[in-house]
Amino acid sequence: MIFSSPYFLFLYFPIVLLLYYISPLKWRNLVLLVVNLIFYGWGEPVYVVIMFLSIAIDYSHGRIVTRCKAKGNDRGARAAVASSVVFNLLLLGFFKYWNFIAGSLAAIGAGFLPVIEKLPLPGGASIPFTLPIGISFYTFQTMSYTIDVYRGDARCQKNIVTFGTFVTLFPQLIAGPIIKYKDLDEQLEHRDHSFEKFASGVQRFTIGACKKVLLANALGPLWDVYLATPGAQLTTLGAWLGIVAFSLQLYFDFSGYSDMAIGLGRMLGFEFLENFNYPYLSKSASEFWRRWHISLGSWFREYLYFPLGGSRVKPARMVFNLLIVWAATGIWHGASWNFLIWGLYWFVWIGLEKLFLGKWLDKAPAWLTHIYGVVIAIVGWAIFAVEDFSAMGPYLAAMFGFGAGALDTDFLYYLRNYLPILVIAIVAATPLAAHTWKKLPERARQAAFPVLMLAGLVFTTAYLVDGTYNPFLYFRF
Amino acid sequence: MSKKYSIFITVLFCLFIFGFGIALIVSPSRDFSEQENRYLSQFKAPTLSTLRTGEFMEGFEDYVTDQFPLRDGWIRLKALSERALGKQENNSVYFGTDGQTLFAHFTIISRDELAQRVGFVNKLADNVDVPVYFSLVPDKSWAVNLLPDNAPNIDDGSTIEGAMELCGEGVTFIDLRFLLGDWCGNADPRGNNSFYRTDHHWTTMGAYRGYTMLMEGIGLQGTDFGVSYTQVSDSFYGTTYSASGADWIKPDSIYTMIPEGGTRGNITVTRYPEGEPIESTMYHPEKLEVKDKYAYFLGGNQPLCIIKNPDAVGGKLLVIRDSYSDSLAPFLAEEFQEVHLFDLRYNNMSLKQYVADNGIDQVLVLYSANNFNTDKNLFKLGL
Numbered sequence: 133m134i135f136s137s138p139y140f141l142f143l144y145f146p147i148v149l150l151l152y153y154i155s156p157l158k159w160r161n162l163v164l165l166v167v168n169l170i171f172y173g174w175g176e177p178v179y180v181v182i183m184f185l186s187i188a189i190d191y192s193h194g195r196i197v198t199r200c201k202a203k204g205n206d207r208g209a210r211a212a213v214a215s216s217v218v219f220n221l222l223l224l225g226f227f228k229y230w231n232f233i234a235g236s237l238a239a240i241g242a243g244f245l246p247v248i249e250k251l252p253l254p255g256g257a258s259i260p261f262t263l264p265i266g267i268s269f270y271t272f273q274t275m276s277y278t279i280d281v282y283r284g285d286a287r288c289q290k291n292i293v294t295f296g297t298f299v300t301l302f303p304q305l306i307a308g309p310i311i312k313y314k315d316l317d318e319q320l321e322h323r324d325h326s327f328e329k330f331a332s333g334v335q336r337f338t339i340g341a342c343k344k345v346l347l348a349n350a351l352g353p354l355w356d357v358y359l360a361t362p363g364a365q366l367t368t369l370g371a372w373l374g375i376v377a378f379s380l381q382l383y384f385d386f387s388g389y390s391d392m393a394i395g396l397g398r399m400l401g402f403e404f405l406e407n408f409n410y411p412y413l414s415k416s417a418s419e420f421w422r423r424w425h426i427s428l429g430s431w432f433r434e435y436l437y438f439p440l441g442g443s444r445v446k447p448a449r450m451v452f453n454l455l456i457v458w459a460a461t462g463i464w465h466g467a468s469w470n471f472l473i474w475g476l477y478w479f480v481w482i483g484l485e486k487l488f489l490g491k492w493l494d495k496a497p498a499w500l501t502h503i504y505g506v507v508i509a510i511v512g513w514a515i516f517a518v519e520d521f522s523a524m525g526p527y528l529a530a531m532f533g534f535g536a537g538a539l540d541t542d543f544l545y546y547l548r549n550y551l552p553i554l555v556i557a558i559v560a561a562t563p564l565a566a567h568t569w570k571k572l573p574e575r576a577r578q579a580a581f582p583v584l585m586l587a588g589l590v591f592t593t594a595y596l597v598d599g600t601y602n603p604f605l606y607f608r609f
Numbered sequence: 610m611s612k613k614y615s616i617f618i619t620v621l622f623c624l625f626i627f628g629f630g631i632a633l634i635v636s637p638s639r640d641f642s643e644q645e646n647r648y649l650s651q652f653k654a655p656t657l658s659t660l661r662t663g664e665f666m667e668g669f670e671d672y673v674t675d676q677f678p679l680r681d682g683w684i685r686l687k688a689l690s691e692r693a694l695g696k697q698e699n700n701s702v703y704f705g706t707d708g709q710t711l712f713a714h715f716t717i718i719s720r721d722e723l724a725q726r727v728g729f730v731n732k733l734a735d736n737v738d739v740p741v742y743f744s745l746v747p748d749k750s751w752a753v754n755l756l757p758d759n760a761p762n763i764d765d766g767s768t769i770e771g772a773m774e775l776c777g778e779g780v781t782f783i784d785l786r787f788l789l790g791d792w793c794g795n796a797d798p799r800g801n802n803s804f805y806r807t808d809h810h811w812t813t814m815g816a817y818r819g820y821t822m823l824m825e826g827i828g829l830q831g832t833d834f835g836v837s838y839t840q841v842s843d844s845f846y847g848t849t850y851s852a853s854g855a856d857w858i859k860p861d862s863i864y865t866m867i868p869e870g871g872t873r874g875n876i877t878v879t880r881y882p883e884g885e886p887i888e889s890t891m892y893h894p895e896k897l898e899v900k901d902k903y904a905y906f907l908g909g910n911q912p913l914c915i916i917k918n919p920d921a922v923g924g925k926l927l928v929i930r931d932s933y934s935d936s937l938a939p940f941l942a943e944e945f946q947e948v949h950l951f952d953l954r955y956n957n958m959s960l961k962q963y964v965a966d967n968g969i970d971q972v973l974v975l976y977s978a979n980n981f982n983t984d985k986n987l988f989k990l991g992l
Contacts, residue, residue: 139673142630149623174666257661331615334622357761545697545759552695578614582621589625591690597674597683598700598854 133174133302135392136344138596144171145396148302152400153325161297161320164400168300172265175306178253179264182223187296189219190274191289197281198288209282216278220271227267232467266306268464272431274299277313279435286314294320303396307389309407309427312434316402323401333398335581338588340391345592347560348385349599350553351377354546359518363526369539371514371530373546379513380557383411386425412509412561415501416493417481420509428464432457447487454483465516470524474515481508632678639676644684646851646900649675681856688854697757702853705755709858710806711849712755714762715748718982720771726981727775730974732991733929734779736961739971742827743776744783745769746811746819746933746977749804752789768978783826788818805861808847809977810903813838813864813936820940827971829923832943834872838864841894845902863902865892867939873920876942881913889914891939906935912955916941916948924970927951927963929990931980953986960990 133140148167155163173180193216200208234245250258277298280286289295298320304311358366358374390407397404411424421429433442440453455476462475485493493501514531518524529535559565569577610618642649650671659665677683691699698704703712718726727743734741748764750756756763766786773782789803789811803815811819817834824831842863850858869892870876880889889908896904907914909932916938923945928934930950941948949967951960964972974990981987 137670137673138677139670142626142633142677143673146623146627146630175663177661177663177666259662327612327615327619328610331610331618331622334618338622541759542761545757545761548758549696549698582618585618586621586625589622591686593629594683594686594690597677597680598687599674 133171135389135396136341136592136596138593141341141593141596149399161291161294164302165293165296165300168297168302168305171302172300172305175265178251178259182264182267183300186220186223186270186274187292187299190216190277190299191292191295193219193278194281194288194295195290197278201282213278213282217275220275224267224271227264229463229467231261236469269308269310270299270305272310272428273312276431276435280312280314286312287317289313289317289320301397301402303393303400303402304404307386307393308425309390309393309404310431311404311427312431315405319402323403325401329398329401333395333400334585335395336398337392337395338585338592340388340393340395341592342588343384343388343391343560345388345595345599346588347553347557348381348383348388349595351381351384351550351557354550355381355517357542357546359523363523363530364536365540366526366530366535367537367540367543368530368533368535370543370546371527371535373543373550375510375514375517375527375531377550377554378517379412379510380554380561382513382517383408383561384557410561410563412506413502413563414505414509415498416485416490416505417478417508418485418490420505421478421482424509428461432461436460443486450486451483454486455479458482466519468519470515470519470521474512477512477515629678633673633676636676636678641900642675642680643900644681644851644856646846646848652676684854685856688856692855697760699854700852701762702849702855703750703757703760703763704853704855705753705806706757707755710753710755711853711855711858712750712753712760712763713809713849713852713979715750715764715979716762716982717765717767723768723771723982724775726987727772729987729990730780731775731777733960733972733974734777736991737964737969737972739964739969740781740827741779741972741974742781742783742823743772743974744785744819744823744826745772745981746975747786747789748978749809751786751978752803764978768982772981781826783823785819785822788822789815805845805847807845807850807858807861808903809849809979810847811933811936812861813866816933816936817866817940819933820937823937823941823973823975824944827973829944831940834866834940838866839868840864841892841905842897842902846900847903848901851900863897863905865939867891867943871918871939871942873918875920876916876918878907879915879917880908880911881915882911884912891916891942903932903935907938907950909935910952910955911950912952914938914950916950918942918946921946925949925968927960927967927969927972929953929960929972929974929976931976931984933977933980934975937975953989954984957989959992961992 133144135141144167151163151167152160169180169183172183176182193212196212197209197216200206200212230245231247234243234247237243237245238247248261251261252258277286281288289298298313298316301311301316354377355374358370358377361370361374387408394404394406405427407425407427409423409426411420414420414423437453437457440456441449442453443450445453458475458479459472460475461478462472465471465474481489493504496504511528511531514527515524518527526535572580638651639649640651641647650668652672653659653665653668655665659668688699692704701714703714705712730741730743745768747766747769750760750763751766769784769786773784776782802812803818804811821831840862843860845861845863846858847861868874869890871891876891878889878891880887891907893905893908896902896908901909903909921942921944925947926941926945927949928938928941928951930952934950938948938950947967949963949969951958951963960972963969976984
């Protein structure tokens with residue numbers, strides 16, 4: 133299921149709220165577990181088995197780690213952690229990377245792994261071998277649990293229903309934020325439900341829905357036009373218009389989803405960590421990654437970069453550590469070479485900043501560093517978004533002036549048609565609206581809020597009901 | 610936020626989502642959307658197998674969207690807000706600069722693909738011993754100069770020019786553009802009433818102009834039917850309108866120039882909806898009561914339709930048709946003893962065989978340029 137759809141908003145979610153709030157407190161996790169499984173099974177009726185498997189394996193590994201530690205058996209505890217990590221990585225590796233690896237090997241003449249097209253089911257039927265929705269997100273969440281239990285950062289959860297609720301929690305199940313068990317532990321057992329929290333959840337959800345449906349979906353078709361334009365016909369301004377549209381689309385798509393997740397979470401009494409902080413304000417590559425998909429960056433820092441030694445090592449080792457982390461970040465985004473290159477692209481910029489560029493940027497004027505931060509992000513998105521290598525080169529070439537001229541008449545049409553929404557989106561990508569809102573007197577806010585909320589919901593509904601274009605970009609990951 | 614205020618917000622939100630959710634469940638389902646001119650998805654109870662494949666879920670999502678309370682109103686709101694945002698199109702339909710004409714997107718294909726498609730026409734000419742004429746109706750976006758500035762996805766004339774060049778020796782191309790267009794500096798406003806404002810088809814006037822050019826191309830003296838029109842409908846909303854959501858547009862009118870049965874009253878029409886002949890008529894007034902009023906002409910798409918006129922002298926004409934031919938047929942019927950309207954989309958008979966079996970004297974391949982660029986059945990021309 134996706135949040136920005138009429139069946140979710142007007143049927144599934146009201147039913148969830150109803151069941152949740154009429155249940156006594158101690159049953160609420162069970163109610164959540166059941167509706168979570170329906171939420172996941174809706175889009176992946178067969179792959180819901182993976183959920184059960186994930187719950188069973190990670191739950192039991194947490195218990196084993198705790199028992200070994202209690203007995204002073206550190207080797208046993210480590211083995212259990214390793215086994216859990218291996219299981220989660222195998223799960224992710226099989227579903228996400230098998231065909232990529234098999235295909236890549238075959239391309240260099242080592243085709244000993246078969247490409248899988250269908251998965252056989254018991255009883256003779258089979259289903260297409262597709263990526264289970266959200267697998268990149270929930271395998272990372274459950275992996276962190278066993279590690280944290282071992283490290284003593286998280287308690288072991290003995291109640292399998294409570295644990296299952298964590299693994300499957302629907303607001304953040306399929307596109308993050310990637311929540312670590314230790315951040316949710318307390319809330320799983322005792323969370324406050326109040327009207328204040330619910331109302332702030334409503335506010336956050338509405339903002340997220342508007343970002344996704346009114347901004348991201350509106351910009352998507354513009355990017356699609358330029359993605360589909362043959363390289364030989366791309367002009368410089370056209371290529372920039374297209375990739376700027378994609379940069380904004382992706383931001384509003386993904387941060388809108390995170391806002392909706394945080395909002396839904398609050399309506400159910402949870403408080404999730406933030407996932408975005410105006411990334412296009414960044415003045416450097418390092419800052420961008422502290423503002424973009426914060427939960428992913430923090431996961432990689434905590435469970436990969438720091439264990440490798442982080443930055444407190446010799447420069448050569450640090451560069452190696454960065455290389456590993458950014459290659460992993462890149463390939464996490466998709467089983468395709470362009471994502472690996474995109475990860476390495478960030479490795480180069482962040483490495484340079486850590487080595488010497490950062491010191492220069494500190495001294496440079498703010499306008500220059502702003503341009504630097506935004507431009508490297510946007511150029512990065514071109515590598516990210518144009519998966520086909522034969523198209524990526526011409527696209528980048530066109531962006532840097534080696535295309536079919538500076539502009540064409542199509543560009544004039546699209547600019548004319550998308551200028552209002554582009555201006556709105558660019559302003560919405562800055563904290564301007566939030567600052568203005570905070571400066572308003574309390575009474576003005578109280579009067580304006582219900583009007584804005586209803587307007588947001590009404591327009592969102594209109595665009596969903598007549599919506600031919602409603603993809604979720606981060607679904608593939 | 611104070612507690613009281615938070616309760617107010619909570620209640621407001623819940624009223625919105627529960628309200629529409631309940632309205633969706635209790636309101637009766639609509640079968641057909643007049644506004645969108647299509648059948649709407651209905652609720653289908655799940656089975657074990659549709660649950661496992663996800664078919665039920667997909668169907669259910671469509672059901673919710675299609676049966677959503679006040680659906681037409683939401684569609685209108687979206688179209689209005691797109692226009693307010695300065696958009697010159699909605700759902701791939703351009704809003705004409707006169708505020709009343711709608712244009713569907715036109716598909717331009719590569720020269721190679723066009724060559725392949727024209728190749729099927731050439732193949733047909735190789736297969737049969739009778740003259741083969743080929744003509745394409747230009748798109749409204751070529752003929753009518755009311756498009757937003759620089760609009761892409763329009764007919765720039767390259768399809769017809771390319772087709773003309775690619776025609777083989779056995780094929781005579783008939784260019785209809787002269788009487789239909791006012792584009793490319795041609796100040797003649799004829800294009801404006803050659804096409805419906807809310808539909809992609811040509812009007813009866815457009816079809817008559819097309820007929821004049823076709824007769825000239827075939828080498829026949831066409832009949833001058835003057836300018837006597839009969840209005841049969843003043844409330845036609847076409848398919849372009851249905852997609853656009855632009856319900857501020859006024860309806861089109863439908864006219865006829867030839868009376869039922871032809872000017873001499875001897876014309877008979879036989880439909881072959883499933884291979885068996887059924888007596889029919891040139892016009893179908895019952896279609897004027899439904900949304901798709903263009904089906905007034907010959908009753909809509911069908912595999913084969915034969916129109917006979919014992920008084921005519923022009924021999925037997927086989928038309929490889931799309932829907933544009935339906936409003937043209939009354940004019941053709943005045944000139945030919947038999948007009949066979951053959952639709953490749955629904956008819957798999959061999960054309961070579963058909964020409965021989967029915968004593969056809971000439972073949973006309975007539976498509977709208979957009980249909981010619983997108984139809985998947987053209988290969989059957991060469992079978």
